[in-house]
Amino acid sequence: MIINNNIPALTSYRQMGANQKAASNSMEKLASGLRINKAGDDAAGLAISEKMRGQIRGLDQASRNAQDGISMIQTAEGALQETQNILQRMRELSVQSSNDTNTLTDRKEIQKEMNQLIEEIDRISTDTEFNTKKLLNGDLTSSGTTGTATTADAVSSQTTGTSGNIAITDPSTFTGETGTWTLATTDGTAFTLDKGDGTGAQTIDLSTGTATVDGIELDISGITAAANDEWSIEVTAASTGTGTSTGGAVIHIGANSAQSLTVDINQMDSTTLGGGTNTGTA
Known part of the structure; x- marks a missing residue:
């Protein structure tokens, strides 16, 4: 059995199809004026082009x-x-x-x-x-509204080892060594003042105060744990917030x-x- 074939004709047909496809792509580019018309032309270039196109259109609208x-x-x-x-x-x-x-x-x-x-x-x-x-x-x-720091000044002179009332007075400025003390509530009016370093604790009565001091840190100036020493405290309550601007x-x-x-x-x-x-x- 003899099989007839024409390899040159098949090769010419394949080349003609490739040329027709290339000519079609060239005509598409000529008609659109664009080098990239679809992802098959240049996938990476198309992605960059579309991003820049969006940027340009956004700038036009911004103008x-x-x-x-x-x-x-x-x-x-x-x-x-x-x-x-x-x-x-x-x-x-x-x-x-x-x-x-x-x-x-x-x-x-x-x-x-x-x-x-x-x-x-x-x-x-x-x-x-x-x-x-x-x-x-x-x-x-x-x-x-913006966050503000609210200061409630509670200043009193007390003797270590005793209890007393902290009266609300004008703000006072203290100098000297400063330690951080905290207040812990017990019954709503009496508070325990503890420096937290093992040097001692102090119970104070805030029943006559007008400022809310539960959980507020106290800055103590020149305090020692020795008996009968007098000290002064200043209660500072700081509040913070985030401001949201409206209008305009x-x-x-x-x-x-x-x-x-x-x-x-x-x-x-x-x-x-x-x-x-x-x-x-x-």
């Missing part, structure tokens, strides 16, 4: 955000410029009214204009907005997180600006 922020600030600036002009006019009127060449009728007319100007400042503060967001009424003022307009000006600016605009009505309220009599 638009910044322009919107500038427009908002310009709107507020225009309103504040008008408010400044009104304040200048109010000052002129106050100087004019202080001149005794004016009659009572003249001053009444000046007061009428002054009242109108105060109302206009309040109107500008209330009505100025950008994209329905109020700008000058205090909504864009940052506020928040956050303008995101970057492609990534934490790339933003906060615009704070205080309330700009007549009371805040020192113009008082509309109580003048015309």
Whole structure:
């Protein structure tokens, strides 16, 4: 049995298919204008390209955000410029009214204009907005709470080995050697003062104190464990907290997180600006 074959023809057919595939890829790149159209072209390059594409689009949007922020600030600036002009006019009127060449009728007319100007400042503060967001009424003022250290000063002179009351007095400053003492509650009013190093403990009565001292560390200055020695103590209660800022307009000006600016605009009505309220009599 004879098997007929044409190896050159098969080779030519395979090469033609490869050329057609390469031509198709080239046409795809020419049509799109991109070197990488799919992961098969360059997997690593495609990943890098997509990451950079996302960064670029984010920066484009951040640029638009910044322009919107500038427009908002310009709107507020225009309103504040008008408010400044009104304040200048109010000052002129106050100087004019202080001149005794004016009659009572003249001053009444000046007061009428002054009242109108105060109302206009309040109107500008209330009505100025950008994209329905109020700008000058205090909504864009940052506020928040921050942790503070509260000190309850309980100072008394006691004799070692006795008990007594710790009265709440003005803060006192102590110098000299300082040791750390702790308070442990027993019955809600009596506390055991223990330095913790085996040098001795002291029971004190806090029934008349007005500060909460349960579990608070005490700083003792110049204390010894000898009998009949007098010592002074200062109770310091420290409280900590985390502050969360609210308010203000956050303008995101970057492609990534934490790339933003906060615009704070205080309330700009007549009371805040020192113009008082509309109580003048015309």
